[in-house]
Amino acid sequence: QLGQFGESGQPGWAAGTFLQGSILDVAWIATDQLVMMIGLVLLTMAIIQYLPLLTTTIPSSLAAIIVVSLTVLGLNIDTKVVGDVASIAGGLPEFSLPDVPFNFATLAIIFPYAVVLAAIGLIESLLTLRLIDEITETRGNGNRECLGQGLANTATGMFGGMGGCAMIGQSMINVNAGGRGRLSGITAALSLLAFILFASSLIEQIPIAALVGVMFIVVIGTFEWSSFRIIRRIPRQDAFVLITVSAVTVFTDLAVAVIVGVIISALVFAWNHAKEVRVEKRENRFGSHYYTVHGPLFFGSTASFSEHFTPRADNKDVVIDFADSRVCDHSGIEAIDSLAMRYKRNNRTLHLIHLSPECKKLLKKAGDMVELNVVEDPKYFVAVESAKWDELQAAEV
Template sequence: MFENSSALRSSLKNDILSGLTVALALVPEAVAFAIIAGVEPLVGLYAAFMVGLITSIFGGRPGMISGATGAMAVVMVALVASHGVEYLFAAVVLTGIIQLAAGVLRIARFIRLVPHPVMLGFVNGLAIVILLAQLGQFGQPGEIGWAAGTFLEGSILDVAWLPTNQLTMMFGLVFLTMAIIHFLPKLTTSIPSSLVAILVVSLAVVGLNIDTRVVGDIASIAGGFPTLHIPAVPMSFETLRVIFPYAVVLAAIGLIESLLTLRLIDEITETRGNGNRECIGQGLANTVTGFFGGMGGCAMIGQSMINVNSGGRGRLSGITAALSLLAFILFASSLIEQIPIAALVGVMFIVVIGTFEWSSFRIIRRVPKQDAFVLITVSAVTVFTDLAVAVVVGVIISALVFAWNHAKEVRVEKRENRYGSHYYTVHGPLFFGSTAKFSEQFTPRDDNNDVIIDFADSRVVDHSGIEAIDALAMRYKKNGRSLHLIHLSRECKKLLKKAGDMVEVNVVEDPNYFVAIEDADWGDEPMVN
């Protein structure tokens, strides 16, 4: 009992301290993403508070941190620029409703279709995006940088670097932060090293009066408690026509990033979250946030990694991060605004190092070329476009490669048995990619009057396979041949429309499997509490 009590106290302490660390790192991120979206900094901070709090309570992955994200912000900017922030709030509400529907319909199961190379590309691409986002802190915003006139113009790299003395000091403080985070756990793990690093560097800057950029140089974070705000937009079909495309894209990006981050945290913690519950949590968070003047959001891989690496594994860590952020806004803005940007950049650099799958360089020559291509493509698309596009592209490429490889596996052996019947043995899967090769290996016009097709070494995967069998049966029927289909599953026989009466049933030997016509109900996923 005493061991359980001690473990509980340690867990609560870790959750609270890691949550506080995450809250400090959330401030500049939320402000930066609000600026990207073209809204006031408090709109991003309110979103980080509300989305983080609601998903921590109702979401499906304890320890995962959600808030305003850059992936969603880049979509929002066009809507804000063309119609104003009120339309953004309405779109966020609709985004939440779509995500709630996805959770009810249990769409999360489809994240299982994301192959491992796509997952690696997602992680590596997002690590690069986080790194590039920090590089802007080393420049002077609003000034033309060294990238002018190149393909990098207008990107996060298109900044004019700080003066040499400030740049040197910035690098020094970043290095000090990273050194503390790296070496402190070798001495003690009782306090998150990231939190100690932020406090030490902040005290050093204030105590030594070091001239360096602080959070307050980005924007003021002082504000009041978020209040109920019904989006001031016309309740009309025209409004729906404007916001619906944005809401669909935002919902897709939010769910993809959240579910992939959930999978990553699952692997790190060796536990399992509930994807469908996370969809509902994200939907509820965005719906509420839209009614309280927030820009919406989704899971944040960087802050989630900070939380997990700092020992935060329970729901209390996310709740602490959200409530701490609100306390910063209400009561401690003047103190938080004194935190050096370099300290937070150092924390994020450690996140980049921990997030990037360095093993990719080791295995890239060992895995099949198509997997290596998918990994590199997804990483590049994540960096240059957005996460949702990258994942979709990766899944499509992987699916096409899989279909092409397996389409070549189907083969048919033909022989004549002792009764004078032509006996075909089918090997390999029968699905949309292999039906053409399957059909062209039969010769109904030249075969004997009695024909047997044995599917014992094959499996009918989808409706295209069923249709191919039906079409083949019609060809034999037109040529006056007697056809016998053996060793098909019971479901195959049920789905065959034209050749159903040609199937011979063998209760002992016939296989039992399902054809992918509709998605089966996989049941609720086990979840961690």
């Protein structure tokens, strides 16, 4: 919303810096207009905040927009209105398929943008659904919403329109005005259509400041202010993810922010679980060195896993028990194979117990060292490349 306080098409104050092009890079309007616009924004916010204390007959957001619009018209205040930004007048669309060549070159251009826009739309719709569910204490169907959104956007494209999604701001305004069912959303859509067709000149007289004030109230009500209170009490990595995703959202877009957050969270998860692998060593009554592995064995923990074993110093017979562990990916399989070769080079007999049958199939060098126990062995699958799995299946046939 900061862009509404600036001159469109003009270079902002951050031109030439790393902030250029961000939402903070605004070419501010003249001081007197800026002060007046801020005053109208504050008036809008005050009406929305305090009118419900007097009456709930009319939605406070609608009342604020009407009061501020009449104030601007009555006092002839020079401020930016909707019509200064763009005209919203229009008519009913006609059916028309996009006039583009249907070939691979066209698909190569369109597909990346389609994926990004679809990701942004679905993410924001699901975030909105979750937020509204929490506020209204209901439970929506995410799959149904995503399917409906996809069908609607497909139909919109056939009429020359742009795709859309559920919006947190508009949904919050709807809920705060008392809307709870789908009828409220349908009414809002039909009302917007009516305004575009029959009352565009009236809508274009609404001050931008009134709309900005409404959105500021939505932001204040939506933001989790408790995050500031708990940020020192939550793990540092969680706080880092929270701050990073918030910053990336501001400077880029929601899709990039979510991807960055997922990558950071995955790396943090791998780092934390890499330190959870423990190996206990003892000598059993048969004179064998008996290792018990605890924790998941995956790409992040293989180095720590290998460091616990000393083939040269171990007895001739060695047992490694995986009852309290789980091999999660192909890196874990490779680590076991590598360990088996180390013991083989040192003329040690290695026994691997409590591995799943799938692990035995995937182990190339240590497969013969796995001792199967149908009753006690766990049953799980290892995440491997599909090509490797196809090779194994073909070998069995």
